[in-house]
Amino acid sequence: MSETPEQPTVNQVARLARIHLDDQQLTSSGEKLEQILEFVSQLEQVELPKDVEPFFGAIESVNAIREDNLQTSVPREKILDNAPESDGEFYLVPPVFRNTDS
Amino acid sequence: MEDTVLNPTSSPQSSNRRAVRFDDAQIIIGLEVHVQLDTDSKLFCGCSTRFGEAANSQTCVVCTGMPGALPVINQRALELSIRAGLSLNCQIARSTKWDRKNYFYPDLPKGYQISQFDQPICGPGHLDIETSDATGQARRIRIERAHLEEDAGKSIHDESSRRQDSKIDLNRTGTPLLEIVTQPDIRTAAEAKAFLSELKLILNYIDVSDCNMQQGNLRCDANVNLHIPLGDEQIATPIVEIKNLNSFRAVERSITHEAQRQFEAWQEHGLTIADAPKQTRGWNDHTQTTTLQREKEDSADYRYFPDPDLIAVKIEESQIQEIESQLEQLPADLRKLLAEQYNLKSADASVIVSQGRGVVDYFLKVADGCEDSKIANNWIGQEVLRQLNESNQTIEQYPVSPQQFTDLLKLVIAGTLDQTRGKEVLNAMVADCISPEEAVQQLGIKPVDNNELVSLCEKLIDENQDVVEQIQSGNGKAIGMLIGKARKINPNANPGLVKAMLSKMISA
Amino acid sequence: MTLSALNADVIVDQLNAGEVTATDCVQHFLDRIQIHNAELNAFIRVSESALEQAEAIDQRRKSGESLGSLAGLPIAIKDGICVSGQPTTAGSKMLENFSPPYDATIVERLKSADAIIIGKTNMDEFAMGSSTENSFFGPTNNPWATNRVPGGSSGGSAACVAARLAPVAIGSDTGGSIRQPASFCGITGLKPTYGRVSRYGLIAFASSLDQIGPMTRTAKESALLMSVIAGFDPRDSTSSKEQVSDFLTGLETPLAGLRIGVCRDHLNEGLDVEVKTKINDAISVFKQLGANIEEIELPQTKSAIAAYYIIAPCEASSNLARYDGVRYTFRAQANDLEEMYRNTRGQGFGDEVKQRIMLGTYALSSGYYEAYYLKASKVRRMIKQDYDEAFKKVDLILGPTTPTPAFKLGQHTQDPLAMYLADIYTVSANLAGIPAISVPVEPSSTGLPIGLQLQGRAFEENTLLRAAHQFQNETLWHTASPSEPWRTQS
Ligand SMILES: [Mg+2]
């Protein structure tokens, strides 16, 4: 955990997160990432009892469950209203594949 | 797309490889089956799961992943999963939780799928399948796990032009799926098909899913590789996951194709499981081949972590017991029942059971009513199934009630109706939705008295001396011609009685 | 007295008594926003229909209809909370034109109490920040000294209440985002117990930490708002079915015998000298009020910031994956799908948001989950256990809300760690899920507000509000308000 990500790793993370960063942003992001990872590496020092269960949050409570009842859906025009591109029926997105391959 | 040759091996070994025959290789198959659970509403919201509605007409803020919206689990989906798990002999988890599987795709609105990673609702189990091989022994396929997850939406790509925008329909998004994962216990393409057929039948019987493959309610991926004996060694080829299997035929054919392809590839370059990572290939129904699918370098990094929007679900023993107590008999139990209690041949029992719970119930009522399970099987297994098939009806829509059918068969068993007359009566019953009595009347069927029969036979003998001579000179079969003529003159004449009487008169 | 000098409970009384109309009340605050918002930038948007709603309420009152408990009271809402049909941006370019087709549960509840949403307040983008400088709509200025930050991420809500541009406001708190700006702006801010207030409709930053709460002048006003917004919501699986009592009753119950814990570690290193002095003075006040002060230890809280800066970014990296250019507003120019994702997210998110997504993506990626998210979640368990132990001995835990008063605009923008340390005393309550409140103590010598934090047992907001209320009655520090025109330097 103390090893800090190299430049290519920052690149990979940016790709995994689908965030375009230019070279300069990659460098500065890498530096900040390094700085924060350095800081959080103090967690390594925390000694844990063997059987400690992780706490993922949320109050430990009863099952939150709903009955299988239908509810009215939101009218399509209201749902599509926020879409950057739609044809009134579908969301439209650029083609999944690049045009270059056969 | 070409397969990458990572590490082509040298020629001395390749000549050894050439000596191995395909038939010596063992195919190792594991299946991952996604089954849509038959709920009214989606897994985490109240939108309908109905198929075929107008695009994006069944969505809400939850299933479109609107900022701020939150999921709440559907009770019925849990129940159906438990029911399916029990039917597959799975251990049911006492506590199960939700995880996020993170990846980007336009039909995945939240950028993650809510699924179950390390605490699936159903643990290990098994399913026994009948095989058609020589031994006739049932094969046990172990189930590794079955977990609940939400379905993605639908992307529609324009095939004609790759430049065009894709269309996204989110109606299916959030539909509950049970993903059933088997151990790699399946050994042939036919076994894979048999497993899926039995799975489908079970899920139908217990009302968990209609498994309609055209509607995508049952989707299958197959993990396939080969174990090949080479000298003293056992070589394993790289594992391939075949995607896009939308029919049983596709499952069968793609596995057969893929096994052959892997064998040839191995003979070519000798790559083993240690040399190449798992590959994903898509089945192409048109070319009947599998092709390598484009893989993103990071596509496998799903960054699973517990979904903080949902809390764990505790399942009480009493809840499991209650669901278990409501479970109806499974297909395997019914096959056994029909074979052992109703003396059907196992193939006949399978035919009846494979038609679904409704046909089994129909059969049981008729067999019990007429007290002759063989006749009931003959008539239902042939006539009824044929008629249903031709009219594209379900047994529930069949116009003849089990009671009427029983009454019909009683007439046949009593000899009041012969087979042919019986079928005519049945046809009339189906066509006009009438009782056997009404059909008998409509067809003018009435018993022929003995005197009438005598004079009919005498008339036949008189008018067909040539045939009589044939019979007398040892051609017993010729009597059939006379029986045929008898029925033309009087359709009510019982062929058995006519035959007996003619024989007696001719030999006298 | 002008309306803006009155507390919300008094305004509600006057509205009920017919001494003032909802229309006049709303108009009064709209006028103040009109005058002051340009300088403070506390509001991203003012509600166009506020006056109309006020008129409708006046009409209904006139016709003798029975009205909700907050009838006619203007309220400001943080812009990370969905209001149906009104742009809700979370301070991001990504959602610049996003108009949710639904109300958050708390908005629904406020509306059915007949409160009037007067506008949406500025915030750090997706609530990621401690200064409200990370807003696509520009920074909010602190009304006590406009060259300083109001804190964050609910800086707009804090500033608008401090400057009396709205009587009360709603914020959200993931690591201190209600309490830290309340402290910087000299107001009262309550982060309720996790699960106490529905998160449905709150644009998620880190789901296991986020909680909505009131930001007001007085503890009593917070109690008034809590009575409306708290309670089980079947649409939020993490919402609690724990009984909700009336938060207003019991405020006056004397503090005699109340056990208040103080963690000496939190009053030493890194703490501004003046902050330390004022907190010690506050301890004396509580003693006078009859409380017993006891020393406690919270050994694992020193790891809280580190655990927080793993857990929050991990959850955020997943929560913010939905902003992909397909369904909501912003989409960047692109030739294919992958390019659309990368450009949209590269251009639509600000630097801090991108940085935290990067961190969370890294920490969850293959091979790192155990070292980061799992380890941090185990440390989180230890922190929670610290609190469980402490609350066996004491009823409340007292300390500073922040290590320093409000810092200057731009002071920490280049140094993420320095910014993160502004939350050092607040994140633990989010990690443990317990309630905590910040109330003003005596300001610094330069006139900057300083906040006192009280933390309590899960679902014991009543005790927090009661202690805060009586402290305020005793000290009256909360009645101080920044002078107009706003000071520009301090
Ligand atoms: Mg799956």
Ligand SMILES: [Zn+2]
């Ligand atoms: Zn929905």
